[in-house]
Amino acid sequence: MRISFEKMNAEIKRVMIKACLTEEQAQICAKVHTESSRDGVYSHGLNRVSRFIDYVNKGWVDIKAIPTLVKSFGCMENYDGNMGIGILNAKFVMNRAMELAKENNIGIVALRNTTHWMRGGTYAWDAANEGLLSICWTNTESCMPAWGSKVTCVGNNPFCIGIPRKDGNIVLDMAM
Secondary structure: OOOOHHHHHHHHHHHHHHOOOOHHHHHHHHHHHHHHHHOOOHHHOHHHHHHHHHHHHOOOOOOOOOOEEEEEEOOEEEEEOOOOOHHHHHHHHHHHHHHHHHHHOOOEEEEEOOOOOOOOHHHHHHHHHOOOOEEEEOOOOEEEEOOOOOOEEEEOOEEEEEEOOOOOOEEEEEEO
C-alpha cells in the first residue's frame, strides 16, 4: 500500500504533537521521518516513530531540552544536547556548522549527550543543499563483534559525506 508523503507526514506530526512536542518540533521531526521513508531508508523512517514516542514517554528524551554551548574557539564549537530530541539537536549543530563555515570557510561542531539523530544523511543533504561540503558521523551502541571475535563490542556507526554539485548533489550515507 502506498501512502502519500503528505498523509504520512501529517500523521507522524499528529502523533508527535500528541506526545507533547510543539508544533514546530513535530513538523521538523515528522519531515525527517517521512523523507527517510520516502527515500527508501526504511530503517530510520516511519518504523522509528513508535520507538521515539516510547522513549519520550519513558523520559529518555527531554523534549524541552535545547543544546547549550560548552566551548567555542573560532570556527569550532562544542555543544551539550542535554538529552534532547536527536533530530532537533543534529539540525541545530549542522546549522551552526554551516554558519561557521560561511564565516570562516570551515565549521566544526561537536555534540554530546543527545539522542538518536535518525538518518545521518539528512544533515549531509542540508549542507549540500546550501552549497557546502560536509562530513558527519556519530557513535552508537555496540551491536556486533569485531572481526574474529564472539563478543559484541563494536558499533555500526554512521558516516555521511555531502558534496554539492551543479549537476545534482551527492550524499554518501553509510554504516561503518
